[in-house]
Amino acid sequence: MINIRSLVKRYNGLTAVDGLTLDIGENEVFGLLGANGAGKTTTIHMLATLLKPTSGTATVNGFDIVAQPSKVRESIGIVFQAPSSDDMLTGYENLHIHSLLYSVPGNIRKKRIDEVLELVGLFDRRHDRVKTYSGGMRRRLEIARGLLHKPKVMFLDEPTLGLDPASRETMWKYVRRLVKEEKVTIILTTHYMEEADLLCDRIGVIDKGRIVALDTPANLKASLGGDIIRIKTHDKNAGEIARKFDFVQKAEFADGFLVLSVKDARRSLPALLQVIEAESAEFSSPTLNDVFIRLTGRNIKEEAEGGFMERFAKYD
Protein backbone atom coordinates (compact mmCIF):
# COMPACT_ATOMS: atom_id res chain seq x y z
CA MET A 1 0.00 0.00 0.00
CA ILE A 2 2.91 2.30 0.77
CA ASN A 3 6.37 1.86 -0.71
CA ILE A 4 9.07 4.27 0.39
CA ARG A 5 12.46 4.28 -1.31
CA SER A 6 15.49 6.19 0.03
CA LEU A 7 13.38 9.14 1.02
CA VAL A 8 15.41 12.17 2.11
CA LYS A 9 14.37 15.58 3.40
CA ARG A 10 16.88 18.29 4.25
CA TYR A 11 16.09 21.71 5.67
CA ASN A 12 18.86 24.28 5.60
CA GLY A 13 21.58 21.70 5.97
CA LEU A 14 19.66 19.73 8.59
CA THR A 15 18.69 16.22 7.59
CA ALA A 16 15.24 15.44 9.00
CA VAL A 17 14.66 12.23 7.07
CA ASP A 18 17.76 10.35 6.01
CA GLY A 19 17.28 7.73 3.34
CA LEU A 20 14.11 6.06 4.57
CA THR A 21 13.11 2.82 2.86
CA LEU A 22 9.99 1.03 4.01
CA ASP A 23 7.06 -1.03 2.74
CA ILE A 24 3.70 -1.02 4.45
CA GLY A 25 1.09 -3.58 3.47
CA GLU A 26 -2.65 -3.37 2.98
CA ASN A 27 -4.78 -3.13 6.12
CA GLU A 28 -1.71 -3.01 8.27
CA VAL A 29 -1.50 -0.80 11.34
CA PHE A 30 2.01 0.51 11.19
CA GLY A 31 3.61 2.56 13.94
CA LEU A 32 6.45 5.00 13.45
CA LEU A 33 7.94 5.27 16.89
CA GLY A 34 10.48 7.90 17.75
CA ALA A 35 11.33 10.87 19.94
CA ASN A 36 10.45 14.44 18.98
CA GLY A 37 12.48 15.56 16.01
CA ALA A 38 13.21 12.01 14.88
CA GLY A 39 11.61 12.73 11.50
CA LYS A 40 8.17 11.16 12.01
CA THR A 41 6.05 14.15 11.11
CA THR A 42 8.31 15.15 8.22
CA THR A 43 7.88 11.66 6.80
CA ILE A 44 4.09 11.87 7.13
CA HIS A 45 4.04 15.32 5.53
CA MET A 46 6.01 14.02 2.56
CA LEU A 47 3.74 11.00 2.15
CA ALA A 48 0.72 13.29 2.35
CA THR A 49 2.18 15.53 -0.42
CA LEU A 50 2.47 18.56 1.86
CA LEU A 51 6.25 18.58 1.58
CA LYS A 52 8.42 17.76 -1.39
CA PRO A 53 11.19 15.26 -0.70
CA THR A 54 14.77 16.42 -1.28
CA SER A 55 15.44 13.10 -2.96
CA GLY A 56 14.06 9.59 -3.09
CA THR A 57 10.53 8.56 -3.85
CA ALA A 58 7.45 6.92 -2.44
CA THR A 59 4.15 5.61 -3.68
CA VAL A 60 0.90 5.63 -1.76
CA ASN A 61 -1.89 3.40 -3.04
CA GLY A 62 0.23 2.98 -6.18
CA PHE A 63 0.51 6.73 -6.86
CA ASP A 64 3.75 8.65 -6.83
CA ILE A 65 3.82 11.33 -4.12
CA VAL A 66 5.65 13.82 -6.34
CA ALA A 67 4.20 13.09 -9.78
CA GLN A 68 0.57 12.37 -8.81
CA PRO A 69 -0.17 14.44 -5.71
CA SER A 70 -3.90 14.79 -6.25
CA LYS A 71 -4.33 11.02 -6.74
CA VAL A 72 -2.42 10.53 -3.50
CA ARG A 73 -4.61 13.05 -1.71
CA GLU A 74 -7.76 11.29 -2.83
CA SER A 75 -6.37 8.07 -1.39
CA ILE A 76 -5.50 9.33 2.07
CA GLY A 77 -7.03 10.73 5.20
CA ILE A 78 -4.92 12.46 7.81
CA VAL A 79 -5.14 13.53 11.41
CA PHE A 80 -2.59 16.22 12.22
CA GLN A 81 -0.78 16.67 15.48
CA ALA A 82 -2.82 19.72 16.41
CA PRO A 83 -6.58 19.76 15.73
CA SER A 84 -7.30 21.63 12.54
CA SER A 85 -11.09 21.85 12.48
CA ASP A 86 -12.69 25.27 12.52
CA ASP A 87 -13.97 25.75 16.04
CA MET A 88 -16.50 28.39 14.99
CA LEU A 89 -18.37 25.69 13.10
CA THR A 90 -20.20 22.66 14.41
CA GLY A 91 -18.81 19.18 14.02
CA TYR A 92 -21.35 18.44 11.32
CA GLU A 93 -20.52 21.62 9.40
CA ASN A 94 -16.82 20.84 9.43
CA LEU A 95 -17.52 17.42 7.99
CA HIS A 96 -19.98 18.82 5.46
CA ILE A 97 -17.38 21.26 4.13
CA HIS A 98 -14.76 18.56 3.88
CA SER A 99 -17.16 16.17 2.17
CA LEU A 100 -17.50 18.82 -0.55
CA LEU A 101 -13.74 19.25 -0.78
CA TYR A 102 -13.38 15.50 -1.22
CA SER A 103 -16.26 15.27 -3.71
CA VAL A 104 -18.28 12.81 -1.64
CA PRO A 105 -21.33 12.27 -3.91
CA GLY A 106 -24.37 14.32 -2.89
CA ASN A 107 -26.74 11.38 -2.56
CA ILE A 108 -24.64 9.61 0.07
CA ARG A 109 -23.09 12.68 1.71
CA LYS A 110 -25.38 12.96 4.70
CA LYS A 111 -25.42 9.24 5.31
CA ARG A 112 -21.63 9.06 5.26
CA ILE A 113 -21.24 12.05 7.59
CA ASP A 114 -23.63 10.46 10.08
CA GLU A 115 -21.81 7.17 9.72
CA VAL A 116 -18.37 8.55 10.58
CA LEU A 117 -19.79 10.67 13.39
CA GLU A 118 -21.34 7.53 14.79
CA LEU A 119 -18.05 5.68 14.44
CA VAL A 120 -16.15 8.18 16.57
CA GLY A 121 -18.99 8.61 19.06
CA LEU A 122 -19.80 12.24 18.24
CA PHE A 123 -23.20 11.82 16.63
CA ASP A 124 -25.05 13.29 19.62
CA ARG A 125 -22.79 16.33 19.68
CA ARG A 126 -22.79 16.94 15.94
CA HIS A 127 -24.67 20.22 16.07
CA ASP A 128 -22.51 21.74 18.80
CA ARG A 129 -19.70 24.07 17.90
CA VAL A 130 -16.27 22.51 17.95
CA LYS A 131 -15.30 25.23 20.45
CA THR A 132 -17.27 23.33 23.07
CA TYR A 133 -15.52 20.00 22.39
CA SER A 134 -12.84 18.55 24.64
CA GLY A 135 -9.38 17.82 23.26
CA GLY A 136 -10.21 14.16 22.83
CA MET A 137 -13.46 14.93 21.00
CA ARG A 138 -11.66 17.28 18.64
CA ARG A 139 -9.17 14.62 17.82
CA ARG A 140 -11.97 12.15 17.15
CA LEU A 141 -13.69 14.65 14.90
CA GLU A 142 -10.47 14.83 12.89
CA ILE A 143 -10.53 11.07 12.52
CA ALA A 144 -14.12 11.23 11.29
CA ARG A 145 -13.12 13.94 8.84
CA GLY A 146 -10.22 11.87 7.55
CA LEU A 147 -12.54 8.93 6.91
CA LEU A 148 -15.28 10.77 5.01
CA HIS A 149 -14.09 9.80 1.55
CA LYS A 150 -13.27 6.20 2.47
CA PRO A 151 -9.51 6.58 2.07
CA LYS A 152 -7.24 3.61 1.51
CA VAL A 153 -4.65 4.98 3.91
CA MET A 154 -5.10 6.90 7.11
CA PHE A 155 -2.26 8.85 8.72
CA LEU A 156 -2.52 9.55 12.42
CA ASP A 157 0.23 11.92 13.52
CA GLU A 158 0.57 11.62 17.31
CA PRO A 159 -3.17 10.98 17.73
CA THR A 160 -3.07 11.18 21.51
CA LEU A 161 -0.47 13.92 22.02
CA GLY A 162 -1.53 16.19 24.84
CA LEU A 163 -4.57 14.13 25.84
CA ASP A 164 -5.14 13.07 29.42
CA PRO A 165 -4.86 9.35 30.16
CA ALA A 166 -8.61 8.74 30.08
CA SER A 167 -9.09 10.43 26.71
CA ARG A 168 -6.06 8.58 25.44
CA GLU A 169 -7.64 5.26 26.23
CA THR A 170 -10.91 6.32 24.62
CA MET A 171 -8.93 7.29 21.54
CA TRP A 172 -7.30 3.87 21.42
CA LYS A 173 -10.71 2.27 21.56
CA TYR A 174 -11.83 4.26 18.54
CA VAL A 175 -8.66 3.58 16.58
CA ARG A 176 -9.17 -0.14 17.08
CA ARG A 177 -12.77 0.18 16.02
CA LEU A 178 -11.62 2.02 12.94
CA VAL A 179 -9.31 -0.83 12.01
CA LYS A 180 -12.15 -3.27 12.34
CA GLU A 181 -14.91 -1.35 10.59
CA GLU A 182 -13.23 0.72 7.90
CA LYS A 183 -10.63 -1.65 6.45
CA VAL A 184 -7.99 0.98 6.04
CA THR A 185 -4.21 0.93 6.23
CA ILE A 186 -3.10 3.01 9.18
CA ILE A 187 0.23 4.70 9.73
CA LEU A 188 0.49 6.27 13.10
CA THR A 189 3.34 8.15 14.64
CA THR A 190 3.79 8.23 18.34
CA HIS A 191 6.31 8.58 21.07
CA TYR A 192 4.13 6.68 23.51
CA MET A 193 5.42 3.14 23.82
CA GLU A 194 2.20 1.69 25.17
CA GLU A 195 0.28 3.17 22.31
CA ALA A 196 2.55 1.61 19.71
CA ASP A 197 2.54 -1.70 21.56
CA LEU A 198 -1.22 -1.80 21.89
CA LEU A 199 -2.31 -0.66 18.44
CA CYS A 200 0.33 -1.58 15.91
CA ASP A 201 0.88 -4.74 13.88
CA ARG A 202 4.41 -3.63 13.10
CA ILE A 203 6.62 -0.89 14.42
CA GLY A 204 9.40 1.02 12.79
CA VAL A 205 11.65 2.66 15.35
CA ILE A 206 12.89 5.89 13.83
CA ASP A 207 15.90 7.78 15.12
CA LYS A 208 17.60 10.75 13.44
CA GLY A 209 15.63 10.22 10.26
CA ARG A 210 16.47 6.56 9.88
CA ILE A 211 14.62 3.34 10.66
CA VAL A 212 16.77 1.56 13.24
CA ALA A 213 14.48 -1.40 13.87
CA LEU A 214 11.45 -2.84 12.14
CA ASP A 215 9.35 -5.68 13.45
CA THR A 216 6.23 -6.68 15.36
CA PRO A 217 6.06 -5.37 18.94
CA ALA A 218 6.42 -8.92 20.25
CA ASN A 219 9.53 -9.64 18.20
CA LEU A 220 11.10 -6.33 19.11
CA LYS A 221 10.67 -7.10 22.77
CA ALA A 222 11.85 -10.67 22.33
CA SER A 223 14.98 -9.37 20.61
CA LEU A 224 16.15 -8.09 23.95
CA GLY A 225 16.10 -11.64 25.23
CA GLY A 226 14.82 -12.25 28.73
CA ASP A 227 14.14 -9.76 31.50
CA ILE A 228 15.41 -6.34 32.35
CA ILE A 229 16.85 -5.36 35.69
CA ARG A 230 17.22 -1.69 36.56
CA ILE A 231 19.49 -0.84 39.44
CA LYS A 232 19.93 2.66 40.75
CA THR A 233 23.49 3.02 41.92
CA HIS A 234 26.31 5.52 42.30
CA ASP A 235 28.91 2.84 41.82
CA LYS A 236 30.69 3.71 38.59
CA ASN A 237 32.12 0.22 38.31
CA ALA A 238 28.77 -1.51 38.70
CA GLY A 239 28.65 -2.22 34.97
CA GLU A 240 32.02 -3.97 35.09
CA ILE A 241 31.03 -5.96 38.12
CA ALA A 242 27.74 -7.06 36.58
CA ARG A 243 29.36 -8.17 33.34
CA LYS A 244 31.38 -10.74 35.27
CA PHE A 245 28.24 -12.78 35.81
CA ASP A 246 27.51 -15.30 33.07
CA PHE A 247 23.79 -14.67 33.16
CA VAL A 248 24.20 -10.96 32.37
CA GLN A 249 23.82 -10.60 28.61
CA LYS A 250 24.17 -6.87 28.45
CA ALA A 251 24.86 -4.08 30.91
CA GLU A 252 24.75 -0.37 30.31
CA PHE A 253 23.98 2.90 32.08
CA ALA A 254 20.98 4.95 31.03
CA ASP A 255 19.67 7.94 32.98
CA GLY A 256 21.49 6.99 36.16
CA PHE A 257 20.25 3.43 36.10
CA LEU A 258 22.30 0.40 35.38
CA VAL A 259 20.17 -1.56 32.93
CA LEU A 260 20.87 -5.26 32.63
CA SER A 261 19.48 -7.86 30.29
CA VAL A 262 19.23 -11.25 31.98
CA LYS A 263 17.53 -14.55 31.31
CA ASP A 264 15.66 -14.80 34.58
CA ALA A 265 15.59 -11.76 36.83
CA ARG A 266 14.11 -13.56 39.83
CA ARG A 267 17.11 -15.76 40.18
CA SER A 268 19.89 -13.38 39.21
CA LEU A 269 18.85 -10.25 41.09
CA PRO A 270 19.82 -11.48 44.59
CA ALA A 271 23.30 -12.39 43.39
CA LEU A 272 23.76 -9.00 41.80
CA LEU A 273 22.62 -7.12 44.90
CA GLN A 274 25.24 -8.82 46.97
CA VAL A 275 28.05 -7.21 44.98
CA ILE A 276 26.52 -3.96 43.78
CA GLU A 277 25.68 -1.18 46.15
CA ALA A 278 22.15 -0.37 45.04
CA GLU A 279 19.83 2.43 46.14
CA SER A 280 16.97 0.65 44.51
CA ALA A 281 16.43 -2.17 42.10
CA GLU A 282 13.55 -3.36 39.99
CA PHE A 283 13.01 -5.84 37.23
CA SER A 284 10.52 -6.32 34.47
CA SER A 285 9.89 -8.12 31.28
CA PRO A 286 11.07 -6.00 28.37
CA THR A 287 8.90 -3.15 27.15
CA LEU A 288 9.21 -1.21 23.94
CA ASN A 289 10.87 1.51 25.97
CA ASP A 290 13.68 -0.89 26.75
CA VAL A 291 13.92 -1.67 23.07
CA PHE A 292 14.15 2.01 22.35
CA ILE A 293 16.88 2.55 24.93
CA ARG A 294 18.81 -0.35 23.54
CA LEU A 295 18.56 0.98 20.02
CA THR A 296 19.22 4.65 20.63
CA GLY A 297 20.88 4.80 24.04
CA ARG A 298 18.23 7.29 25.11
CA ASN A 299 14.96 7.25 26.96
CA ILE A 300 12.13 8.35 24.73
CA LYS A 301 9.83 9.53 27.50
CA GLU A 302 12.09 12.01 29.16
CA GLU A 303 12.95 13.61 25.89
CA ALA A 304 9.40 13.90 24.77
CA GLU A 305 7.43 14.93 27.79
CA GLY A 306 7.43 18.52 28.90
CA GLY A 307 8.78 19.46 25.49
CA PHE A 308 7.52 22.50 23.71
CA MET A 309 5.12 20.68 21.42
CA GLU A 310 3.74 18.76 24.32
CA ARG A 311 2.84 21.87 26.26
CA PHE A 312 1.61 23.60 23.15
CA ALA A 313 -0.70 20.75 22.34
CA LYS A 314 -2.47 20.46 25.68
CA TYR A 315 -6.10 21.09 24.95
CA ASP A 316 -7.89 19.24 27.69
Next chain:
Amino acid sequence: MIEAHLAKVYAIWLREFKVFLREKSRLVASTFTPILWLFVIGSGIGSAAGFDAGNVDYQTFIFPGIIAMSIIFTSVFYGSYIIWDRKFDFLKSVMVAPVSRGTVFVGKTLGGMTTSLAQAMILLAIGAAIGIPFTAVSVAQAVAVILLMSFGLTSLGLALGSYMYSLEGFQMMVSFVVFPLFFLSGALFPLDNLPSWLGALTTVDPATYGVSSLRGMMLGIGSADPLIDFGILVAYTAALGTFGILSFRRMKAV
Protein backbone atom coordinates in the same frame (compact mmCIF):
# COMPACT_ATOMS: atom_id res chain seq x y z
CA MET B 1 -15.83 18.08 -13.52
CA ILE B 2 -16.78 21.76 -13.43
CA GLU B 3 -19.46 20.94 -10.89
CA ALA B 4 -16.93 19.30 -8.60
CA HIS B 5 -14.76 22.41 -8.77
CA LEU B 6 -17.69 24.67 -8.05
CA ALA B 7 -18.66 22.50 -5.10
CA LYS B 8 -15.14 22.94 -3.71
CA VAL B 9 -15.19 26.72 -4.21
CA TYR B 10 -18.58 26.72 -2.50
CA ALA B 11 -17.16 24.68 0.39
CA ILE B 12 -14.36 27.19 1.00
CA TRP B 13 -16.74 30.11 0.69
CA LEU B 14 -19.34 28.47 2.94
CA ARG B 15 -16.84 28.09 5.75
CA GLU B 16 -15.84 31.75 5.44
CA PHE B 17 -19.44 32.89 5.31
CA LYS B 18 -20.50 30.92 8.37
CA VAL B 19 -17.57 32.25 10.36
CA PHE B 20 -18.45 35.75 9.19
CA LEU B 21 -22.04 35.36 10.36
CA ARG B 22 -20.93 34.05 13.74
CA GLU B 23 -18.13 36.44 14.53
CA LYS B 24 -20.51 39.26 15.33
CA SER B 25 -17.90 41.29 17.16
CA ARG B 26 -15.74 41.41 14.05
CA LEU B 27 -18.64 42.61 11.92
CA VAL B 28 -19.74 45.20 14.46
CA ALA B 29 -16.21 46.53 14.98
CA SER B 30 -15.35 46.76 11.33
CA THR B 31 -18.63 48.50 10.48
CA PHE B 32 -18.43 50.85 13.42
CA THR B 33 -15.03 52.35 12.51
CA PRO B 34 -16.13 53.71 9.11
CA ILE B 35 -19.31 55.07 10.68
CA LEU B 36 -17.21 56.85 13.28
CA TRP B 37 -15.07 58.39 10.55
CA LEU B 38 -18.08 59.42 8.54
CA PHE B 39 -19.76 61.25 11.39
CA VAL B 40 -16.88 62.48 13.53
CA ILE B 41 -14.27 63.32 10.90
CA GLY B 42 -16.98 64.17 8.40
CA SER B 43 -18.67 66.71 10.69
CA GLY B 44 -15.54 67.78 12.58
CA ILE B 45 -13.29 68.62 9.65
CA GLY B 46 -16.29 69.81 7.69
CA SER B 47 -17.05 72.50 10.24
CA ALA B 48 -13.41 73.47 10.88
CA ALA B 49 -12.17 74.11 7.36
CA GLY B 50 -13.95 76.13 4.75
CA PHE B 51 -14.34 73.09 2.56
CA ASP B 52 -15.53 73.45 -0.96
CA ALA B 53 -15.56 70.80 -3.63
CA GLY B 54 -18.32 70.87 -6.16
CA ASN B 55 -21.08 72.18 -3.91
CA VAL B 56 -21.25 69.28 -1.47
CA ASP B 57 -20.45 69.42 2.21
CA TYR B 58 -17.44 67.55 3.57
CA GLN B 59 -19.40 64.67 5.03
CA THR B 60 -21.05 63.99 1.69
CA PHE B 61 -17.70 64.40 -0.05
CA ILE B 62 -15.99 61.74 2.05
CA PHE B 63 -18.93 59.30 1.97
CA PRO B 64 -17.62 57.38 -1.08
CA GLY B 65 -14.17 57.51 0.53
CA ILE B 66 -15.55 55.91 3.69
CA ILE B 67 -17.09 53.12 1.63
CA ALA B 68 -13.66 52.60 0.08
CA MET B 69 -12.09 52.67 3.54
CA SER B 70 -14.38 49.95 4.73
CA ILE B 71 -13.47 47.84 1.68
CA ILE B 72 -9.73 48.44 2.08
CA PHE B 73 -9.66 47.46 5.74
CA THR B 74 -12.03 44.54 5.47
CA SER B 75 -10.53 43.04 2.31
CA VAL B 76 -6.85 43.32 3.18
CA PHE B 77 -7.44 42.06 6.72
CA TYR B 78 -9.65 39.32 5.43
CA GLY B 79 -7.00 38.11 3.01
CA SER B 80 -4.24 38.28 5.55
CA TYR B 81 -6.33 36.14 7.89
CA ILE B 82 -4.67 33.34 6.00
CA ILE B 83 -1.86 33.74 8.55
CA TRP B 84 -4.30 32.62 11.27
CA ASP B 85 -5.65 29.79 9.16
CA ARG B 86 -2.11 28.55 8.89
CA LYS B 87 -1.32 29.10 12.54
CA PHE B 88 -4.29 26.99 13.55
CA ASP B 89 -3.71 24.36 10.93
CA PHE B 90 -7.06 24.76 9.21
CA LEU B 91 -5.17 25.62 6.05
CA LYS B 92 -3.19 22.40 6.26
CA SER B 93 -6.39 20.37 6.32
CA VAL B 94 -7.49 22.12 3.13
CA MET B 95 -4.09 21.80 1.47
CA VAL B 96 -4.07 18.06 2.00
CA ALA B 97 -7.47 17.67 0.34
CA PRO B 98 -7.64 17.11 -3.42
CA VAL B 99 -8.29 20.79 -4.03
CA SER B 100 -6.13 23.03 -6.20
CA ARG B 101 -4.61 26.20 -4.81
CA GLY B 102 -6.56 28.15 -7.42
CA THR B 103 -9.84 26.77 -6.07
CA VAL B 104 -8.95 27.71 -2.51
CA PHE B 105 -7.93 31.16 -3.72
CA VAL B 106 -11.21 31.75 -5.52
CA GLY B 107 -13.25 30.52 -2.53
CA LYS B 108 -11.33 32.84 -0.23
CA THR B 109 -11.67 35.90 -2.46
CA LEU B 110 -15.41 35.25 -2.81
CA GLY B 111 -15.57 35.16 0.98
CA GLY B 112 -13.76 38.50 1.16
CA MET B 113 -16.08 40.02 -1.43
CA THR B 114 -19.14 38.81 0.46
CA THR B 115 -17.91 40.35 3.70
CA SER B 116 -16.95 43.64 2.07
CA LEU B 117 -20.23 43.86 0.22
CA ALA B 118 -22.27 43.19 3.35
CA GLN B 119 -20.49 46.00 5.18
CA ALA B 120 -20.72 48.37 2.25
CA MET B 121 -24.48 47.71 2.09
CA ILE B 122 -24.85 48.85 5.69
CA LEU B 123 -22.92 52.01 4.83
CA LEU B 124 -25.00 52.60 1.70
CA ALA B 125 -28.12 52.44 3.84
CA ILE B 126 -26.62 55.01 6.21
CA GLY B 127 -25.72 57.12 3.18
CA ALA B 128 -29.33 57.09 2.04
CA ALA B 129 -30.32 58.24 5.52
CA ILE B 130 -27.93 61.22 5.48
CA GLY B 131 -29.16 62.34 2.10
CA ILE B 132 -26.70 60.96 -0.48
CA PRO B 133 -28.64 61.27 -3.75
CA PHE B 134 -28.60 57.63 -4.85
CA THR B 135 -30.17 56.41 -8.06
CA ALA B 136 -30.72 52.79 -9.06
CA VAL B 137 -27.91 53.20 -11.61
CA SER B 138 -25.42 54.72 -9.18
CA VAL B 139 -26.08 51.98 -6.61
CA ALA B 140 -25.59 49.27 -9.24
CA GLN B 141 -22.36 50.96 -10.36
CA ALA B 142 -21.21 51.26 -6.78
CA VAL B 143 -21.78 47.56 -6.17
CA ALA B 144 -19.66 46.74 -9.22
CA VAL B 145 -16.83 48.96 -7.93
CA ILE B 146 -17.13 47.51 -4.43
CA LEU B 147 -16.86 43.94 -5.74
CA LEU B 148 -13.90 44.77 -7.97
CA MET B 149 -12.05 46.61 -5.23
CA SER B 150 -12.65 43.94 -2.66
CA PHE B 151 -11.54 41.21 -5.06
CA GLY B 152 -8.29 43.05 -5.79
CA LEU B 153 -7.56 43.92 -2.19
CA THR B 154 -8.50 40.51 -0.78
CA SER B 155 -6.06 39.08 -3.34
CA LEU B 156 -3.44 41.51 -2.10
CA GLY B 157 -4.08 40.45 1.50
CA LEU B 158 -3.89 36.76 0.58
CA ALA B 159 -0.70 37.37 -1.37
CA LEU B 160 1.01 39.25 1.45
CA GLY B 161 -0.33 36.82 4.05
CA SER B 162 1.09 33.91 2.09
CA TYR B 163 4.61 35.32 2.58
CA MET B 164 4.18 35.81 6.31
CA TYR B 165 4.67 33.13 8.87
CA SER B 166 4.09 35.01 12.10
CA LEU B 167 1.25 37.04 13.50
CA GLU B 168 3.61 40.00 13.93
CA GLY B 169 3.49 40.34 10.16
CA PHE B 170 -0.09 41.43 10.61
CA GLN B 171 0.93 44.65 12.34
CA MET B 172 3.38 45.43 9.53
CA MET B 173 0.56 45.00 7.08
CA VAL B 174 -1.59 47.53 8.92
CA SER B 175 1.13 50.18 9.01
CA PHE B 176 2.68 49.68 5.61
CA VAL B 177 -0.22 48.55 3.47
CA VAL B 178 -3.64 49.28 4.88
CA PHE B 179 -3.14 52.85 6.10
CA PRO B 180 -1.16 54.04 3.05
CA LEU B 181 -3.77 52.51 0.74
CA PHE B 182 -6.44 54.42 2.60
CA PHE B 183 -4.72 57.78 3.17
CA LEU B 184 -3.35 58.04 -0.36
CA SER B 185 -6.63 57.16 -2.03
CA GLY B 186 -8.15 60.61 -1.85
CA ALA B 187 -10.86 59.23 0.40
CA LEU B 188 -10.55 62.23 2.70
CA PHE B 189 -9.41 65.08 0.45
CA PRO B 190 -9.69 66.20 -3.18
CA LEU B 191 -6.71 65.32 -5.33
CA ASP B 192 -6.72 68.51 -7.43
CA ASN B 193 -4.28 70.78 -5.61
CA LEU B 194 -1.90 68.36 -3.87
CA PRO B 195 1.87 68.91 -3.63
CA SER B 196 3.42 67.04 -6.54
CA TRP B 197 5.06 64.28 -4.41
CA LEU B 198 1.75 63.48 -2.78
CA GLY B 199 -0.09 63.68 -6.07
CA ALA B 200 2.34 61.18 -7.56
CA LEU B 201 1.81 58.76 -4.69
CA THR B 202 -1.95 58.92 -5.03
CA THR B 203 -1.75 57.89 -8.68
CA VAL B 204 -0.03 54.59 -7.83
CA ASP B 205 -2.55 53.69 -5.13
CA PRO B 206 -5.11 51.30 -6.66
CA ALA B 207 -7.71 52.46 -4.14
CA THR B 208 -7.52 55.98 -5.66
CA TYR B 209 -9.38 54.71 -8.71
CA GLY B 210 -11.99 53.01 -6.58
CA VAL B 211 -12.64 56.17 -4.57
CA SER B 212 -12.67 58.27 -7.68
CA SER B 213 -15.09 55.93 -9.49
CA LEU B 214 -17.40 55.79 -6.50
CA ARG B 215 -17.37 59.55 -6.05
CA GLY B 216 -18.00 60.21 -9.71
CA MET B 217 -20.85 57.72 -9.85
CA MET B 218 -22.56 58.75 -6.62
CA LEU B 219 -21.95 62.47 -6.53
CA GLY B 220 -20.94 63.41 -10.06
CA ILE B 221 -17.78 65.12 -8.81
CA GLY B 222 -14.11 64.43 -8.23
CA SER B 223 -13.48 62.46 -11.34
CA ALA B 224 -12.73 63.69 -14.83
CA ASP B 225 -14.20 60.54 -16.28
CA PRO B 226 -15.50 57.74 -14.03
CA LEU B 227 -15.21 55.32 -16.93
CA ILE B 228 -11.45 55.85 -17.21
CA ASP B 229 -11.09 55.47 -13.45
CA PHE B 230 -13.15 52.32 -13.61
CA GLY B 231 -10.97 51.00 -16.44
CA ILE B 232 -7.78 51.60 -14.44
CA LEU B 233 -9.42 49.91 -11.44
CA VAL B 234 -10.20 46.86 -13.59
CA ALA B 235 -6.56 46.71 -14.74
CA TYR B 236 -5.30 47.04 -11.15
CA THR B 237 -7.71 44.38 -9.98
CA ALA B 238 -6.50 41.97 -12.65
CA ALA B 239 -2.89 42.65 -11.67
CA LEU B 240 -3.56 42.16 -7.95
CA GLY B 241 -5.55 39.01 -8.67
CA THR B 242 -2.64 37.61 -10.65
CA PHE B 243 -0.17 38.54 -7.92
CA GLY B 244 -2.48 36.89 -5.39
CA ILE B 245 -2.90 33.62 -7.19
CA LEU B 246 0.80 33.32 -8.03
CA SER B 247 1.80 33.97 -4.43
CA PHE B 248 -0.82 31.57 -3.19
CA ARG B 249 0.45 28.83 -5.48
CA ARG B 250 4.00 29.07 -4.24
CA MET B 251 3.03 29.24 -0.58
CA LYS B 252 4.42 26.41 1.55
CA ALA B 253 1.78 24.02 2.83
CA VAL B 254 3.51 23.28 6.13
